[in-house]
Amino acid sequence: MITLTDRYGYMVWMRRFELACLEGVPTREIHGELHSGIGQEAIAAGMAGFLRSDDAMSSTHRNHLHAIAKGVDMRAMLAEIFERETGLCGGFGGHMHLFDPSLKFSATGIVGAGVPVTVGHAHAARLRGSDSVAVAVIGDGAVNTGAFHEAMNVAGVMRLPVIVVVENNEWAISVPFSAASATETVAERAPAWAAVGERVDGNDVEAVASAFGAAVERGRHGGGPTIIEATCYRFRGHFEGDADVYRTEAEKEQRRAIDPLALTRDRLIATQAASADELAAMENAISQAVEQMLASVRADALPAADTATHHIFVEEMP
Amino acid sequence: MTRNLNVSQCIAEALLQEMEADSSVVVLGEDVGRHGGVFGSTRGLQKIFGADRVLDTPISETAITGMAVGLAMDGYRPVLEIMFVDFIGVCLDQVYNAIAKNHYMSGGRVRMPIVIKTAGGCIGSGAQHSQCLWGTFAHLPGLKVVAPSNPRDAKGLLASAVQSDDPVVFIEHKKLLLTRADDFPFGTNVPLERFTIPIGEASIVRPGDDVSIVTLSGTVLAAYDAAERLAEEGLSVEVIDLRSVVPLDMDTIEQSVNRTGRLLIVDEDYLSFGLSGEIIARLVERGALPASVRRLAVPDVPIPGAITLEEAVVPNSDSIAKILRAMCGQR
Numbered sequence: 001m002i003t004l005t006d007r008y009g010y011m012v013w014m015r016r017f018e019l020a021c022l023e024g025v026p027t028r029e030i031h032g033e034l035h036s037g038i039g040q041e042a043i044a045a046g047m048a049g050f051l052r053s054d055d056a057m058s059s060t061h062r063n064h065l066h067a068i069a070k071g072v073d074m075r076a077m078l079a080e081i082f083e084r085e086t087g088l089c090g091g092f093g094g095h096m097h098l099f100d101p102s103l104k105f106s107a108t109g110i111v112g113a114g115v116p117v118t119v120g121h122a123h124a125a126r127l128r129g130s131d132s133v134a135v136a137v138i139g140d141g142a143v144n145t146g147a148f149h150e151a152m153n154v155a156g157v158m159r160l161p162v163i164v165v166v167e168n169n170e171w172a173i174s175v176p177f178s179a180a181s182a183t184e185t186v187a188e189r190a191p192a193w194a195a196v197g198e199r200v201d202g203n204d205v206e207a208v209a210s211a212f213g214a215a216v217e218r219g220r221h222g223g224g225p226t227i228i229e230a231t232c233y234r235f236r237g238h239f240e241g242d243a244d245v246y247r248t249e250a251e252k253e254q255r256r257a258i259d260p261l262a263l264t265r266d267r268l269i270a271t272q273a274a275s276a277d278e279l280a281a282m283e284n285a286i287s288q289a290v291e292q293m294l295a296s297v298r299a300d301a302l303p304a305a306d307t308a309t310h311h312i313f314v315e316e317m318p
Numbered sequence: 319m320t321r322n323l324n325v326s327q328c329i330a331e332a333l334l335q336e337m338e339a340d341s342s343v344v345v346l347g348e349d350v351g352r353h354g355g356v357f358g359s360t361r362g363l364q365k366i367f368g369a370d371r372v373l374d375t376p377i378s379e380t381a382i383t384g385m386a387v388g389l390a391m392d393g394y395r396p397v398l399e400i401m402f403v404d405f406i407g408v409c410l411d412q413v414y415n416a417i418a419k420n421h422y423m424s425g426g427r428v429r430m431p432i433v434i435k436t437a438g439g440c441i442g443s444g445a446q447h448s449q450c451l452w453g454t455f456a457h458l459p460g461l462k463v464v465a466p467s468n469p470r471d472a473k474g475l476l477a478s479a480v481q482s483d484d485p486v487v488f489i490e491h492k493k494l495l496l497t498r499a500d501d502f503p504f505g506t507n508v509p510l511e512r513f514t515i516p517i518g519e520a521s522i523v524r525p526g527d528d529v530s531i532v533t534l535s536g537t538v539l540a541a542y543d544a545a546e547r548l549a550e551e552g553l554s555v556e557v558i559d560l561r562s563v564v565p566l567d568m569d570t571i572e573q574s575v576n577r578t579g580r581l582l583i584v585d586e587d588y589l590s591f592g593l594s595g596e597i598i599a600r601l602v603e604r605g606a607l608p609a610s611v612r613r614l615a616v617p618d619v620p621i622p623g624a625i626t627l628e629e630a631v632v633p634n635s636d637s638i639a640k641i642l643r644a645m646c647g648q649r
Contacts, residue, residue: 056392090425099424106391106428110415116381117416120388120396127344127370127394134388147411150381157376311426312459314483318518318565 002049005274007205008264010045012283014065015261016290017074021081025240029082034095035062039235042260043167044069046208050216056104056121056134058114061096063107066137072100075293084300091303092311112145114138115164119151122160133161133219141172143186156193161219164227169234174246186229195225202230203260321508326495328473328508329359335512336480337367343480344389346373346382347399356401357437357495379409386432387416395431395480403438403451403489417485418460432485439491439536439586440632445620453592455487456563463563464517465489467538468505471561474515491536503542518565526556528646530574532597533584534560537633541584544638553646563593568600575608580645584633585615610645614638
C-alpha cells in the first residue's frame with residue numbers, strides 16, 4: 001500500500017524532474033516548446049501505485065509527471081527530453097512523444113488524440129479476457145475535441161474499462177474553460193456517455209488517489225468508463241517562453257500560493273506521519289539524485305545525423 | 319480452373335484465412351460485422367470470429383482509428399475499415415500523426431501493424447465518394463500504400479498487408495470490388511489456399527515493345543483494354559500494374575521504358591503533386607527518362623456528379639488509346 005509519504009516523494013521527484021528540464025531551455029539543450037507540469041503534481045502522484053504494467057496509459061504534450069507515475073524510467077525520459085541518443089526513444093520522439101511499450105505508456109502532442117487510443121487498449125483487454133484498464137490523461141482543452149466525444153461514446157456503449165483523468169487547469173493556452181465549455185464542469189457531462197463523473201480537488205493528492213483508485217477498481221470489475229475531473233493550476237506558461245499575458249499577475253500570484261507540495265507536506269507534519277526533518281532529508285536526497293541524473297544525461301551523446309532516416313518502416317524498403 | 323469470385327469475395331477470403339492463422343488479427347469498422355461490409359469484403363467473418371473480433375462500430379472514424387492505434391500497441395493486428403477513402407479526412411490525424419509516426423517517434427520500439435482498408439475510385443458517386451487519394455497517403459512518410467487491380471492480387475496483397483509489421487493503406491477500387499474474375503483478362507486465377515503477393519513488386523500485366531503504360535488499380539483494366547485495341551492497329555503496348563505506390567517499383571518501370579522509349583502514366587488520382595510527377599522525377603534522377611513522356615490523370619478537378627462529366631475527367635480506355643496514338647504518331 002502506498003502511503004501519503006510515498007506520494008509526497010513522487011511529488012518531490014516530479015517537481016525536481018521538471019526543474020531539471022527547465023535547465024535545458026536557456027542552454028538550448030532542449031528545443032521546441034517544452035511544457036512544464038509544475039503545480040499539477042498532486043494529480044499524477046495521486047494516480048501512482050494503482051496501475052500494473054499491463055494497464056495502458058496515454059498522456060499529452062504535458063506528460064512527464066504521468067510517465068513518472070506510470071513508472072517510466074526517469075533517466076531515459078530525461079535523456080529523451082535532453083535529445084540524447086540514450087533517450088527513451090533514442091531521440092526520435094522528443095519531450096512531447098514519449099513511448100514505453102513495456103509499460104503500455106504513450107504520449108501524443110495532438111490535443112484529445114490519446115483518448116481513442118486508450119479505448120483501443122481497453123478493447124484489447126477485453127479481447128484477451130484480462131481485467132486491465134486503460135487511462136487517458138488529458139487537459140481541459142481536450143474535452144472540446146471531437147476525439148474526446150467519439151471515444152467517450154464508444155467507451156460508454158461498449159462498457160470499456162477506460163478512465164479519463166482531466167487535468168482542469170482552467171486555461172487552454174489563453175482561453176479560459178468558462179469561455180470554451182458549454183457546461184460549468186467536465187464531470188457533469190459524464191452521463192451523456194453513461195460514464196461515472198467525479199470532480200475532485202487536484203491539489204489534494206489523497207482526494208485524487210481515492211477517486212482514481214475507485215475508478216480503477218470499477219474498471220477492473222466491468223463498471224465501464226469514468227471521468228475524473230481534477231482541478232488544478234498551471235504554475236508556468238503553456239510552454240517555456242510563453243509570455244503568459246492572458247492571466248493577470250494577481251491571479252497567478254494567488255493561485256501559485258496554493259502549492260500541492262506544500263499542502264501535502266503540511267498534512268504529513270500535522271498528522272505526524274513524518275517529521276519536518278525527515279521530509280527535508282528526503283527532499284535533499286531526491287534533489288541530489290536528480291542533479292546527478294542530469295549531469296550524467298548531459299554526458300551522453302547526441303543522436304548521430306546519419307540515423308535520422310531510421311525507423312520509418314519496420315520492414316526494409318527497396 | 320478459375321473460381322468466379324469477385325474482388326470483395328477474394329478480400330473476405332484473405333481476411334478469413336489470416337484471422338484463422340493469427341488470433342491477433344481483428345477487424346473493426348462501420349457495418350463490417352452483421353452486414354459484412356457495404357461492399358461485402360468482410361462478409362461472414364463476424365459469425366465465425368464473434369462480435370468482439372469483428373467489431374461493428376459507431377460512425378466515429380476518429381475513435382475507431384485511434385482504437386486501431388491502441389490495439390496495435392497492445393499486441394493486435396487491426397484491420398480497420400474506413401468505408402470510403404474520402405472519409406479519411408475525419409480521422410486523418412490518427413492516420414498521419416499516430417499510425418504513420420509512432421514507430422519512428424518511439425525510436426523503433428512501437429510497431430503499428432495496421433491495415434487501413436478502404437474503398438476508392440469512380441463509379442458515378444460524385445466528389446465526396448469517388449476519390450483515390452493514394453498520392454495523399456504516399457506523401458506522408460511511414461505508410462505503405464497498396465491498390466490492387468484484380469482478384470488474385472487483391473487476395474495475395476491483402477494477406478501481405480495483414481502480415482506486415484508496418485501500417486498499410488489498402489485502397490480497393492469500388493468498380494472492381496463487385497467485378498467477377500471471369501470479367502478480368504488477367505489475375506483471374508485465385509488460389510483457394512492462403513498465399514501472399516509481396517508488397518512493392520509491380521506486375522507486367524501485358525508485355526509490349528512500343529510504349530509503356532504505368533498505372534494501378536481500376537485503370538489497369540482500362541489500359542489493358544486500350545492496349546488490346548491498339549494491338550489491332552499494329553502498336554505493341556506494355557501495361558505495368560504498380561500494385562503499390564509505397565514502395566514504388568522504379569526498377570520495373572525503368573527497365574520497361576529503357577526498352578520502349580515511351581512512357582504514359584495513367585492515374586485515377588489527381589494530376590498535380592502526385593504519383594505521375596513523382597515517377598517522372600525519379601526517372602530524371604536515375605537518368606532514365608525516355609524521350610516521350612505523357613501523363614493522364616484527373617485534371618485537378620473534384621470528381622463531378624453527372625456521369626457524362628465524370629467520364630470527361632477520369633481516364634478510360636478511350637482517352638488512354640487517344641494519347642497512345644498521339645505518342646506513337648498514329649491517328
